[in-house]
Amino acid sequence: MEVLATLLSVLARTLEIYSLILLVRVLLSWFPNLDWGNPLLATMSSITDPYLNAFRGLIPPIGGLDLSAILAFLALNLGQQVLGSASMSVMAGLY
Numbered sequence: 001m002e003v004l005a006t007l008l009s010v011l012a013r014t015l016e017i018y019s020l021i022l023l024v025r026v027l028l029s030w031f032p033n034l035d036w037g038n039p040l041l042a043t044m045s046s047i048t049d050p051y052l053n054a055f056r057g058l059i060p061p062i063g064g065l066d067l068s069a070i071l072a073f074l075a076l077n078l079g080q081q082v083l084g085s086a087s088m089s090v091m092a093g094l095y
Contacts, residue, residue: 001090008087015080019073022048026069 025048028034028041036045055068055075 001093005087005090008083008090012080012083012087015076015083018047019076019080022051022069022072022076025052029066 021044025044028044034041036042052068052072055072056066059068059071061067
C-alpha cells in the first residue's frame with residue numbers, strides 16, 4: 001500500500017510540474033516575436049500543445065483570445081487534487 005501512496009504522490013507532483021511548464025508556455029504565447037523553432041521552445045510546444053489542442057476543440061477563441069488554457073489548468077488542478085487526496089487516503093489507511 002505504501003508503494004501505491006508513493007506512486008499517487010509522484011503522479012500528483014508530475015502534474016504539478018506539467019502545470020508549471022504549461023503556464024510558461026501560455027505566458028510565452030503572449031510574445032508574438034518568439035522563434036518557436038528554438039529547440040527549447042519547440043520541445044515545450046511539443047509537450048504542451050497536444051494537451052492544449054484537446055481543450056481548443058471544446059472552447060473556440062473568443063475575440064481572438066484562446067481561453068482553452070483556463071479549462072486545461074482547471075482539469076490539471078482537479079487531477080492533482082484527486083491524486084493528492086487518494087494518496088493521503090491510502091497513507092491514512094496504513095496507520
